[in-house]
Amino acid sequence: MKSNQFAPAGSILDLVARARASDQPAAFAIRPTVRIGSASLIPVAIDNGNDALKGAVLRRDPALPDGEGVRSLLTTLRVPTAFAVAEEIQGRQEITYECDGVAFWTGATALSHGGDALRLGPTVQRLDDERQRWFIGAGIVELLRTAGYAPGEHQIALTLAVPNTEIVIERDEKGVEQLTLDAQTRQSLTRHLKGKTWTITRIDDARQPERWTITVGSVLPQAQTTGTVVALTRAPNGKAMLDLAGMRVIDIGGGDLHVCEVVFRPAQMINRRPGDGTIRIARALRHDRRFAQTIRNDVEAQQALVRQTVTRSSRSVSIGEDVQRVVASKGNAMVADVLAELSDSAMFVVITGGGVLLLHELLVSVLQQEAKEQGRDYLLVDGPLASELNAIGVLFGLIFRAAGK
């Protein structure tokens, strides 16, 4: 089956999937900056999941002649949520960040040096941990760098995909009900991220320290499911590409298997958590006695699932068969949950999230037996895009929102 062939034609998902299928960066005829008030800011999207931070940003296509045309290229990034205080290395240097006088490693580098998983849970609890804030800052630096921005000072408009459960219904001053951010999360984001400046020095094996100063000019929190909805239903210029009254989004994440029913007019969001996400598979692996010494925490277990290898006595060991075994047992239970959510829905259903990659074979084989038809009744977002879709969608959500400000 061709990956993501059922994505609505002309939607952001469709364009990104097509570009990736031809090994090209996704390109859009929109500007890579937004104007908020008098400031021109680089829009940066972060989906800080339990297993990994996913980021998305645009930059002007460097192939455009100076002063001609508008064309932006999309860059995405995934960094496992692991953190370790950096140590002195003699020999090849790891990518190391230094912020507030602390040198640290993140992601795969942290994991390879015995790093810790970062705190899970709601935004409030996570942002209270200063390691989490350094981790996000370093993730933004790496994202901008990957996109081709040069070290220096950058002002960004940061949009965060927050858990749907942190979006609540409130009445505005006219008494009209609207979906908005809960007060605790708002306070936490205001305290920790609004106006935040990270000054980060990045060092790698080239041993040329780069100094990055990232200032958050504006923060726009969005429900993570908004990312999926935007990427599926909107074109890069915001035009509606799919005329639906609503949809049910089944997000197979690292921490949670999450179901969200979205109705567009009037706006409603109903959230359920049928169970854990791929963490239940990862924990089965972690609690296997054979991996007691090699998989020490949840994020290492998630990484072992993705890579299908572990490091044992300085050797990279393939654990493909073990992964298949736990996916077959725990994964089937998850697929059963997904199938139940699909079967009993009268709405269009979207199945997405990083777990899709892991459960792909199981999902495809059961969905083929399903009376519902892909494209008409449901959509399985395929490949790495399933993990990045929320970040990509909220990036465009920020751009649309800024244009209408």
Place this chain on the structure above:
Amino acid sequence: MARGIEHRPGKTRRLIAGLRISQQDEALLDTVRPFFPEADTEGELAYRLWRRGLDVTLAEAVGIGASLPPGISEEGIARLAIQRLLLCLPLFRRTNLLALLGLEIAPSISPPDIEAKLASISGPEEPVDEHAAAAIMSLGGSEFL
């Protein structure tokens, strides 16, 4: 048409091959012909194209270890071949092959240049749909902090 012996001042060439070309090749030949105004015969044009191919093929062969005839240096061959490839760069760049092969890193945008570059953008831009912002707000994306 090709002549048996080419007589040019200071140069003598031996006929070593005749060319039988397809209609498609002929069409391609018509595309490049205007770029060789100095080639006043079909044979002269064929020789120039053959010579270009020989330069690049020689560089390929030497690159994997072939020995050169006496008096011809690797540097000389490399210089000839690179001239041919340099002329192809705009095409490689337009088709994104350089970046794809990792031969060219997209130039970084230095922070002070960003505003200047943005101010100078004047090409066709797709305006954001007026209803899109309202859709984001209705889904909870209402607050810029």
